[in-house]
Amino acid sequence: MSxxxxxxxxxxxxxxxxxxxxxxxxxxxxEQCKAGVVGAMPALNARPAAQxxxxxxxxxxTLAAYNKANPDKPAAPFAINQIVHKSNDRLEHDMAxxxxxxxxxxxxxxxxxxxxxxxxxxxxxxxxHDIINNKHARKAIEKGADGLIAVAAGAGGHAGxxxxxxxxxxxxxxxxxxxxxSGAISTGGAVLAARAMGADFAYIGSAFIxxxxxxxxxxxxxxx
Numbered sequence: 253m254s255x256x257x258x259x260x261x262x263x264x265x266x267x268x269x270x271x272x273x274x275x276x277x278x279x280x281x282x283e284q285c286k287a288g289v290v291g292a293m294p295a296l297n298a299r300p301a302a303q304x305x306x307x308x309x310x311x312x313x314t315l316a317a318y319n320k321a322n323p324d325k326p327a328a329p330f331a332i333n334q335i336v337h338k339s340n341d342r343l344e345h346d347m348a349x350x351x352x353x354x355x356x357x358x359x360x361x362x363x364x365x366x367x368x369x370x371x372x373x374x375x376x377x378x379x380x381h382d383i384i385n386n387k388h389a390r391k392a393i394e395k396g397a398d399g400l401i402a403v404a405a406g407a408g409g410h411a412g413x414x415x416x417x418x419x420x421x422x423x424x425x426x427x428x429x430x431x432x433x434s435g436a437i438s439t440g441g442a443v444l445a446a447r448a449m450g451a452d453f454a455y456i457g458s459a460f461i462x463x464x465x466x467x468x469x470x471x472x473x474x475x476x
Contacts, residue, residue: 254428254429254430254431254452255416256399256430257378257430258376258378258430259329259356259357259376259378260329260357260399260430260452260453263288263290263328264287264288264289264325264328264404265287265288265289265328266443266453266454267288267289267290267443267453267454267455267456268289268290268291268331268359268380268401268432268453268454268455268456269281269284269289269290269291269292269456269457269460270290270292270408270434270455270457271292271293271297271331271332271333271359271463272293272294272460272461272466273294273296273297273465274297274384274467275297275460275461275467276292276293276297276466277293277297277307277403277466277467278293278310278311278465279465280293280316280460280465280467281293281311281330282315282318282327282330282465283316283329283463283465284328284457284460285327285328285329285330286315286318286327286420287328288327288328289328289329289456290328290329290331290357290453290459291328291330291331291347292330292331292332292333292335292357292359292435293307293332293333294332294333294334294335295332295333295334295335295342295346295349295350295438296335296342296346296456297467301342301345303319304345304349305352305353308328308332308349308350308352308353309353311330312353312354315327315330319329327398329356329357330355330356330357330469331354331355331356331357331359331380332350332359333356333358333359333360333421334346334347334350334356334359334360334361334368335361335362336360336361336362336363336364336365337361337362337363338363338367340406342382343368346370347371350371350377351371351372351374351375352371354375354376354377355372355377356377356378356381357377357378357379357380358372358377358378358380359379359380359381359382359401360379360380360381360382360392360397361381361382362382362389364381364388364391364392364395364397365395366395366396367399369395369396369398370396371395378398378399379396379397379398379399379428379431380398380399380401380432381399381400381401382401382403383400383401383402383403383412384404384411384412384413384414385401385412385414385419386419386422386423387395389402389423390426391417391420393429398429398430399406399422399429399430399431399432399452400423400427400429400430400431400432401431401432401433401434401455402416402419402420402423402431402432402433402434402451403434403435403437404416404419404420404433404434404435405435406435406436407434407435407436407455407457408444409456411435412435416433416449417449418434419423419433419435420433420449420450420451421449421450424450430453431450431452431453432451432452432453432454432455433446433449433451433453433454434440434455434456434457435455437454437455437456438456438458438459441472442454443456443467
C-alpha cells in the first residue's frame with residue numbers, strides 16, 4: 253500500500269463510489285460519505301449547469317453539519333468527476349464552482365490536463381485520473397495527477413480490457429501513489445482482493461444503483 257495524502261488518508265473504508273452518469277446525486281453522495289465511502293458524482297449530472305452550485309452547497313453543508321455532530325466518526329470526503337475532453341463545454345464553469353466549494357477530490361476522465369490539476373492543487377484538492385492502460389497512467393502522472401483509477405476488464409463507463417492483475421502489476425512497477433481498482437467489484441471479498449493485488453482502494457459503482465438514494469426513476473420511465 254502507498255502513503256496517502258490528505259484527504260485520502262485515514263478513510264473509514266478503502267472504497268470509492270464511482271460517479272454514475274445520471275444516477276449519482278447529492279443524496280447518494282452524502283449517504284456514501286456518511287457510511288465511510290468516498291461518495292462521487294459527475295459534475296454533468298447537474299442539469300442545467302447552474303444546478304451544480306446548489307448541489308455542491310447541499311453536499312458541503314450537510315457533511316459539515318454531520319461532522320460537527322459526529323466528531324468521533326466523521327464522514328468520508330466526496331469527489332466530483334470532471335470530463336476534461338474538449339467536447340465538454342461546461343468544464344470551465346464546473347471547475348469554477350468546484351474550486352469555490354473546495355471539492356476535496358476530483359476524478360478526471362477522457363484526457364489529462366495540467367490546468368485542471370493545478371486548479372485542484374491551488375487549495376489542497378487531490379486529483380485521481382481514470383486510465384485503461386499503463387501508457388495513459390504515465391501520461392496522467394506526468395501532467396500532475398496525484399493518483400490513478402485503473403479501469404480494468406469488467407468495469408463500466410469507458411471500460412478497459414486489461415486484466416486487473418496485469419494492469420495493477422504494470423502500474424506498481426513505477427508508481428507508488430494512490431491507486432484505485434475498478435472492474436466488477438461489489439463484495440468485501442473483492443475489496444480485499446483489490447488491496448491484495450496492490451491497489452489502495454476498490455472503486456465500486458453498480459452496487460450503489462440499488463440504493464434508495466440513487467436516481468433511477470427517470471431511467472425506469474425512459475425520459476432522461
